[in-house]
Amino acid sequence: MAADIATPLESGAVQAPNPPGRKSKRKRPWTRYRLMRYYVVPWLFLIPILGLHGFVVVIPALQGVYYSFTDWSGIGEAKFIGLRNFEEMFFEDQSYIDALSRNVQWMIFRMIVPFSFALFGASLLAKVKRGAMIYRTALFMPFILPSIVTATIWRYLYNPRFGLPTLVGYDKALLGQSDTALWAIAFADNWQFWGFLMVLFLTAMQGIDPVLYDAAKVDGANRWQEFWHVTLPGIRPVVLFMMMMVMIWAFLVFDYVFILTGGGPAGATEVIAIDIYKNAFQRFEAGYAAAQGMTICLFASMVVTGFAFLRKRGWDI
């Protein structure tokens, strides 16, 4: 569409030349000029970044697939061992299964807490006119903080000597006990993340036809009914899409756990990414780590397939 507008004057002909990939009545001869114009120049612009991306992402990803079937240590030769890594992971390696269950707990936490915060905040903010921009900026701000800074803030707030828990007389280290550590980390993550979700939901809410709200009011709906029957259906596509993304991201969590506990105490917060990190860079089991990375990819594609399936079944995602 763009190309045939851009060219007629320059090519010297009055009529537009035919861009490739488009059905045309008249066949034009392949001049060198046309080849340059429609194939070479556009691809010259694309190649540098695609080449870099392929080099940094695609080649290592393919290597990762290969190494996941080997016992590679990271140095030297890799021996092909078939599905042995996956067998070990799912049937023998209890720490992997535990890590996976922590990722699932993290996922459930993220699907409940930040979503509730964000839906609550966005539905409040959608009704406000005065100061709306200030609220939005303030609530979004934690999202731009580096993870290391958020972690520092919350380590301070959680500290057992004079942090927040001491205000209610609780003097144990939230991050130092195996039954609270994961939830404490997840809450710090929520603090940073929910403002981002809220802005997305808010944007979606502003697209809802105000007539629907008027109709609900006329029908005597209260706040809760209005939210449940008008707002939530109106932003459902965004909510479901973000649910999908959050489910995928839940398998990648690394920063907060690595910074705040490093997987401790006694492995109580070891999630898959931490396990991979240790296997690859501390225990010299790069092949096994690559296989674990493959499983993350597998779970992510299961999530995507699940949502695609629901969509096909008429869920209107």
Place this chain on the structure above:
Amino acid sequence: MIAKRELFIFRKQRESTVFNHIFLSLLVVFSLGPVVLLGVNSFKSNAEMGLNPLGLPQEWRLENFGRAWEQGEFERTFKNSVIYVVGTVSLALVFCGLAAYSLARKNPPGGNFVMIYLLVASTVPIWLYLVPLFFMWRQLGFLNTYHGLILIYTAFNAPFSIFLLRSYLIGLPVELEDAARVDGANELQVLLRVIVPLAWPGFLTVGLVVGLGVWSEFQVAVIFTHNPEMFPVTTSYFKFTDRFGRDWALTNAGAFMMVAPVLILFLALQRRFVEGLTQGGVKF
């Protein structure tokens, strides 16, 4: 009749926003309180921190910053981080800008395939390729180098940058480019003299989001740099808190210095940050 009903609705809304403001203010306290506390605590002494952990300092001290700057070697790590940010942002803007221009205007054969490729690539979990990438980088001697990290960051940011720039460029009128061509401008001149001046808000947004991402990045930096000389500010600060974990005044001051430039930029340009980050500025 209609006017009456509208008036009724209007009044009801006016009444109910009080409730909204109360709860929104509580949420603001929840979101900003910890950030404000970080700033305030940077001015306290350690002794005061224990006695007065959540209040304003009795005496505003500046010495924590000097101490943190020196002990945390911020001079070097700030320099490193600035190099990573500037390098990544310039590479991303030039090469993603070229790609976005091609996709938006030149209609390259296979362009749709490129878009699908980028979409899939941006959702592939990083752990699928991070481990092999590390060993590849080691073999190439790219670990602990500026270009090693910059190339990785540029590649990771490419899908988002291309999408956003492309959507910006599609929205621009084509006529101006045609006019420049009539005047005999070649492709590069069209790009530099027409597209960039028109699309600078898009480039600025992408630059801010990419720059913020690189400044804050931790995971890749911790894996790909082990030499303290090359640490960006994030991983260096991580090692710093390892050493001075109980010195709250010092760690708070260090963290505050790290975020101060980000906060100032965010407050000045928050519209662009919010727009860029919510349009697929997904953390990798």
